[in-house]
Amino acid sequence: MDALLQGMSAALSPVTVAAVAAGAVAGLVFSAIPGLTFSVALALIMPFTFGMEPIPAMALLLGVYSGGMTGGAVSAILLGIPGTPSAAATVLDGHPMARRGDASLALGASVISSAVGGLFSLVVMMLLLEQVAAVAIRFGPAEIFALVLFGLSTICGLADKSLTRGLIAGVLGLMIMIIGLDELDGVGRLTFGTVQLQQGVNMLVAMIALFAVPQVISSFVDHGRVPRPPIVERVRAVFPWRRVAAHWSLLLRSSAIGTVIGAIPGTGGPIASFLAYDHARRFSRRPAEFGKGSIEGLVAPEAANNAVMGGALIPVLSLGIPGDPATAIILGGLLVHGLQPGPMLFQTRLDVIYALYMAIVVSWVVILLVQLAGIRLFVRVLRVPPHVLGVCILVLCGIGSYVIRNSIFDVYLMAIVGVFGYALQRMRIPLAPVVLGLVLGPTLEQQYRTALILSEGSHQIFFESGVAMGFFALTLLTIGWQIWSSSRRPADTAPGAT
Amino acid sequence: MGLHRLDRWLGSSLTVLALGWLWLVYEYIPGARMEGEPGPRAFPVLLGIVLAGLGVVMTLQAVASATRERAAGTTPSLTSREAWLATGTFGVLVLYAFLLDKVGFVVATPVVIALAMYFLVQVRNWMLLGSLAIGFTLGCWVIFDVLLGTPLPSGLWVIWP
Numbered sequence: 123m124d125a126l127l128q129g130m131s132a133a134l135s136p137v138t139v140a141a142v143a144a145g146a147v148a149g150l151v152f153s154a155i156p157g158l159t160f161s162v163a164l165a166l167i168m169p170f171t172f173g174m175e176p177i178p179a180m181a182l183l184l185g186v187y188s189g190g191m192t193g194g195a196v197s198a199i200l201l202g203i204p205g206t207p208s209a210a211a212t213v214l215d216g217h218p219m220a221r222r223g224d225a226s227l228a229l230g231a232s233v234i235s236s237a238v239g240g241l242f243s244l245v246v247m248m249l250l251l252e253q254v255a256a257v258a259i260r261f262g263p264a265e266i267f268a269l270v271l272f273g274l275s276t277i278c279g280l281a282d283k284s285l286t287r288g289l290i291a292g293v294l295g296l297m298i299m300i301i302g303l304d305e306l307d308g309v310g311r312l313t314f315g316t317v318q319l320q321q322g323v324n325m326l327v328a329m330i331a332l333f334a335v336p337q338v339i340s341s342f343v344d345h346g347r348v349p350r351p352p353i354v355e356r357v358r359a360v361f362p363w364r365r366v367a368a369h370w371s372l373l374l375r376s377s378a379i380g381t382v383i384g385a386i387p388g389t390g391g392p393i394a395s396f397l398a399y400d401h402a403r404r405f406s407r408r409p410a411e412f413g414k415g416s417i418e419g420l421v422a423p424e425a426a427n428n429a430v431m432g433g434a435l436i437p438v439l440s441l442g443i444p445g446d447p448a449t450a451i452i453l454g455g456l457l458v459h460g461l462q463p464g465p466m467l468f469q470t471r472l473d474v475i476y477a478l479y480m481a482i483v484v485s486w487v488v489i490l491l492v493q494l495a496g497i498r499l500f501v502r503v504l505r506v507p508p509h510v511l512g513v514c515i516l517v518l519c520g521i522g523s524y525v526i527r528n529s530i531f532d533v534y535l536m537a538i539v540g541v542f543g544y545a546l547q548r549m550r551i552p553l554a555p556v557v558l559g560l561v562l563g564p565t566l567e568q569q570y571r572t573a574l575i576l577s578e579g580s581h582q583i584f585f586e587s588g589v590a591m592g593f594f595a596l597t598l599l600t601i602g603w604q605i606w607s608s609s610r611r612p613a614d615t616a617p618g619a620t
Numbered sequence: 621m622g623l624h625r626l627d628r629w630l631g632s633s634l635t636v637l638a639l640g641w642l643w644l645v646y647e648y649i650p651g652a653r654m655e656g657e658p659g660p661r662a663f664p665v666l667l668g669i670v671l672a673g674l675g676v677v678m679t680l681q682a683v684a685s686a687t688r689e690r691a692a693g694t695t696p697s698l699t700s701r702e703a704w705l706a707t708g709t710f711g712v713l714v715l716y717a718f719l720l721d722k723v724g725f726v727v728a729t730p731v732v733i734a735l736a737m738y739f740l741v742q743v744r745n746w747m748l749l750g751s752l753a754i755g756f757t758l759g760c761w762v763i764f765d766v767l768l769g770t771p772l773p774s775g776l777w778v779i780w781p
Contacts, residue, residue, distance in 0.1 A: 151768070158770065166769060286678050290634060293671045297641065300667070304660040311649050311660055335709065342705045342740050510743075513736045514756055516709070517729055520716045521760060525770045530721040537713035544706055548698065549630055567663045579656020 129476025132177045133484065141178040142481050145185025146488045152186075153193030156203045156330050156522040160190020164451040176459035177474065181481035183455045187448060188240060188485035191391065191428045192493065195232040199420075200225060200503050201515060203334045207325060208391025208427040210557050211399040213333060215412060215419030222415055225501040230362045231417055232424045233493040235373060237486050238366075239425035242377035243384065243432025244482050247439075254433070255440040258385040263573035264583045266386065268593035270566045273393045275600040276400035277555040285608055288555045291546070295559020296566075298323050298539070305564075306571055318531040327523045327532045328539050328560050334519050335540025336547045338512040345509035361494055369418055372402055373425050380426035384433025387445035391427040392561040398426030432482075439463050439475070624686040631679030638672035705740060712736045724775025729757040 132138060145167065152163035163186050171179035194209030199216035212232065219228040246254065261269070277292040301312045302322020313319035366373070376398040383394035402422035403412045412419045435452070437443040442463035444450035456463055461474060468475060503511070523536040543553055577583035584590050645664040652659025712732060719728030730753035737743040737752065764770050 155763075158768065162770070286674060286681065290671065290674045290678070293667055293674065297664070297667050297671070300664050306657075307650075307653065307660045309650055309660050311664065312644060314648065335713070339706050339709050342709065343702050345741060509741045510737075510752065513733055513741060513752075516712060516736060517716070517733060517756065517760070520713065520720065520732075521725075521764065521772065524720065524773060525764070528771070530717055530773065533717035533720060534714065537710055537717065540713065541706060541710045549626070570663075571658055575654070575657050577656075 125472035126476050128473035129478075130480050132473065133181065133477040133480030135178075137175075138178045138181045138477070138481060139484055141174070141182040142185040142484045143488045145182040145187075146189035146485045147492060149186035149189025149191075150193035150196075150489065150492060151189075153190040153205045153209075154196040156197055156201075156205055156326075156334070156518060158522065158525060159206050159326065160186055160193070161447045161451065162525075163190060164448055168451055168455060171455060172458065176461060177477045177481070179459055180452075180455055180461070180474075180478055181484075183452055184478060184481050185485040185488070187431060187452065188428075188482060189489055190448070191240070191431050192233060192236045192489050195236070195424055196229065196493075196500060199228045199232065200500060201334070201511075202337050203515070203519075204329055206391070207329060207561060208395055208430070209423075210329060210333075210392060210561065211395040211423035211427075212420060214399065214423075214554060215414070215416050218413070218415035219417070219420065220501075220504060224415065225504055226497050227362050227365065227417075228420055229497045229500060230494065231366050231420055233490060233497075234361070234363055234366045235376075235421045235424040236428040237490050238373050239377040239380055239427070239429035240431055240486050241483070242374065242425075243381040243429040244479060245432075246381050247432040247436055248479055251436055251440055254381075254385050254436050258387070258437050259441065259443075261386045261589070262587075263569040263576060264587045265589045265593070266389065267566060267569035267573055268584065268587075268590035268597075269383075269386065269389065270393065270562050270569065272593045272597045272600070273397055274558065274562050274566065275597040276396050277558055284550075285604060287551050291551050291553065291555035292559040294546070294551075295556035295561075296563040297559075298328060298556075299325070299560055299563040305568060306575075318529070321527065321529070321531075323535055323539070324523075324526055324532060325560050325564075326526055327536050329557060330519050330522050331536040331538075331540035332543040332553050332556060332560075334515055335536075336544040336553070338515050338519075339541075339544050341508040341512040345507075365417060366421060369421050372405075372418060372422055375401065376422040376425040377429040380429025381433040383426070384430030384445070385436045386433075387437055387443050389565070390434070390446045391430045393565075394430050395423035395427040396558055396561070398422040439467065439478075440465070624682045627682035627685075628679055631675045631677070631682060633675070634678065635672050635675030638668050638675055641671065642668040708740050709736075712740065720773045720775070722775055725772035726757065726761065727775070728773075729760065730754055733757070 148163050148167060149160045152158045153160045164183060167182065167186055171182055174182070190206065191208065194204055194206030195212045195216065197203050197205040198209040198212040199220050202213055202217035204210045204213055216228045216232065219225065274292065277288050299322070301319060303309070303313070303320050304311050310320055379398045379401060380391075380394040383389050383397065384391075399419060399422050402418045403409050406412065406416070406418050408416065408418075434445050434449050437445060438449050438453050438456075440463070442453065444453045453463065461467060461471065506514075519536055519540070520533050523532045524530065526532060543556070546556065547553060573583050574581070584594075642665065645661060645668060649661045649664060650659070651661050712735060715735070716728060716732045719731060733753040733756060734749055737749050743749055761772065765772050
């Protein structure tokens, strides 16, 4: 009890609250701008924490993390460009909502869902930390491979009318991520001896290109040809809690998905958000509305990708194992301030643990207030004529692609991938599965090869794991269900439908 | 173009693309160096085979659909205007990358905005064009360089070595 009171006192001190608030706003801004991720924000802010006390310092970093997980939805909804990879699934229904005049509803729903997901995972972290850590640590390469393969099977759900086209898109996404240095062997793959290609195609550069450039070209094509009425905000609901609460069951399920996925090192927000999106679509009473502005298609990925935060902190705090670059920086922050993660931290510095929990709660309150207050300002972006906005977006794509790795070559790559994406779209190949392939491809291959290295080439490692077999079964079920339901659909006169 | 014809063309093209990919993979990516490890070539080969298979499936589906249905509709052909805009957008992005490298953000950005607005969007209002070019550049510089501390390209200022 003393530790709880000490922790709360430390977390609610003016310095700590100010640090959390500043971190949350910084994380929001960084992740709202395509190309700037909150990992960049964490890396930039980290040195400023060296002179701070441990609790305010960690509160600042956790604030950035919380804000960063939420901010990506702003550009995803308003511009159709995910600010972070975790917000890629949010584009699918968030942006259509904005284009039909429901931007404020979409932004409000996303921030509420994010807060619910984040707080859900925080509660799980507080109550079930040891149990979840024990499960997470059992996920080796074979299990993670099976999980990611299951994630890829959601391509079936993103393929809309044609499974063949969806699979082609997914394979093309996987192929794009092959280019570069092989992480395990260090050899160049399709780099043709050029230094620039050795760094490969950055996932965020490809996402910016695939989401933004086709959309911009379409806006140029439509300009002057299609009289487009101005987008008028229909629903001025800044805090649509009733609309979100109506899907409370989906919120909880998506939050659970995000928390579990977040606890597994090597996975993260993008996998969680796509899995949650697919889950929502499969169990929705109105699956045909997905991809056209369904609020369920927005609520599910946002709850899941923010629930990842609490899950990701579980292996960091309990085992000292970071799951992604962001949590690696958080771990670095703990070590710099003399806080050694592990069981001893919970025994000797329980006050710090409670302070960190409270700091996360404060960060979510700040994020809610800032985002809800800013919604009326954010939606003004939609008043800009699409063709003018398109030019600005082109410039932002260039800047965003550059700042990721300070590489001009990335800007060239963005141009090539962007026009390639437009060509795909023109040939009726969906882009969402391409993005899924980009996101999951590197992890899929790496875990597969790592598992085979551990087992000295024997595929038995996959069949000996009950968890892996379970995910394989789910994958087959997902694909089989999609093929079966497609065959039962009324005959589609468009060729290519399966 | 009729949808069947488009799909036949697309499926065939993807199959050819996949075969080209496989050739490149075997030519430029070494095989496994350790026994028991698939090596850097295995996954790309698998992807090439899968893509080739999907291309064949798409082609066959299009042929089968064409024999069953008479009218499956058409997809809007690529007009010259659309081709120009797509090419122009690509050109603007490539030019932007080139200018960012050579003359830096502060010069490249207003030039590219002005060119895009004039040629792609057909804006002839010089006030609007100028104010957007300069205003947006200034805004981005303030946000990225000053407030967020993320350095923007300053350019080499060397056009030819």
